[in-house]
Amino acid sequence: MIGRALVHVPPTAKRGEVIEIKAMVAHVMETGYRIGVTGKPIPRDIITQFVCTYNGEVVFRAEFFPAVAANPFLSFFTVATDSGTIAFSWTDQNGTTKVQTAAITVA
Amino acid sequence: MARNNQMARNNQKDWRSRRDVLKVAGAVVGGGALARLVVQPAAATPAMMEEAIRSFVGQAAIKKGKVKLNIPPLVENGNSVPCTVSVDSAMTATDYVKAIHIFNEKNPQPYIISVALGPRAGRAEFSTRIRLADSQTVTAIAELSDGTFWSDGADVIVTLAACIEETTH
Numbered sequence: 556m557i558g559r560a561l562v563h564v565p566p567t568a569k570r571g572e573v574i575e576i577k578a579m580v581a582h583v584m585e586t587g588y589r590i591g592v593t594g595k596p597i598p599r600d601i602i603t604q605f606v607c608t609y610n611g612e613v614v615f616r617a618e619f620f621p622a623v624a625a626n627p628f629l630s631f632f633t634v635a636t637d638s639g640t641i642a643f644s645w646t647d648q649n650g651t652t653k654v655q656t657a658a659i660t661v662a
Numbered sequence: 663m664a665r666n667n668q669m670a671r672n673n674q675k676d677w678r679s680r681r682d683v684l685k686v687a688g689a690v691v692g693g694g695a696l697a698r699l700v701v702q703p704a705a706a707t708p709a710m711m712e713e714a715i716r717s718f719v720g721q722a723a724i725k726k727g728k729v730k731l732n733i734p735p736l737v738e739n740g741n742s743v744p745c746t747v748s749v750d751s752a753m754t755a756t757d758y759v760k761a762i763h764i765f766n767e768k769n770p771q772p773y774i775i776s777v778a779l780g781p782r783a784g785r786a787e788f789s790t791r792i793r794l795a796d797s798q799t800v801t802a803i804a805e806l807s808d809g810t811f812w813s814d815g816a817d818v819i820v821t822l823a824a825c826i827e828e829t830t831h
Contacts (some may be wrong), residue, residue: 574784586824615777615783616777616779617776617788618775618776620771620775622771622773622774623790623793624743624793627791628791629789630789631787632783632785633783634783
């Protein structure tokens with residue numbers, strides 16, 4: 556199950572400025588390699604895809620493997636072009652998607 | 663690693679008394695090794711990492727440089743290791759970083775994360791947190807828009823490996 560998402564986008568930026576974006580989502584990222592207390596392996600449960608779009612245009616994508624830590628965190632950069640919406644989406648191995656958006660005002 | 667194996671064995675054989683487990687582990691070294699083979703998931707090897715890298719890179723030459731993999735040389739907890747990869751690139755429309763991949767030698771899988779970016783990124787850099795199952799060399803590879811590949815490696819010593827058992831507390 557994908558939990559709460561936390562994103563950080565600067566609320567305002569100058570046009571052309573390189574801004575840092577941070578995104579984290581609550582998720583166990585169970586590797587599938589751990590043995591549970593009953594002696595049976597715990598089934599894999601991971602987020603596999605992360606996409607960040609800026610006014611609909613994809614600016615950053617990531618593919619996660621089990622070696623990404625629980626509650627996957629990413630920080631990356633993008634150029635502030637226009638005011639609008641930055642959308643973040645996480646998709647798990649079952650195709651469930653969690654979307655979070657943030658607004659940015661570009662002067 | 664040995665401690666983890668021991669713990670895994672204990673978990674597997676929780677129907678046995680602790681003394682039995684210790685006796686088995688102590689007396690039958692060969693048997694212990696066998697149990698380890700059964701319990702422990704197959705760890706990736708440097709050869710598997712090379713293969714994984716080739717599956718992303720193809721037969722292109724990988725040069726050292728341009729990429730900087732920033733990861734602490736000594737980590738206490740392998741469950742969450744912060745790392746940053748930055749690539750020396752102007753990030754213009756004609757000269758930019760297309761993708762960055764991170765690989766490891768000794769986790770169960772050689773892959774860690776793979777990101778795609780473009781000129782819109784402005785700066786070819788990202789940070790994340792990863793799991794490391796053992797002390798090992800982590801490798802970052804960047805693919806540039808001109809089709810060249812660049813890499814950087816870093817040795818990491820892990821004191822508490824990313825666990826392979828469920829926590830019981």
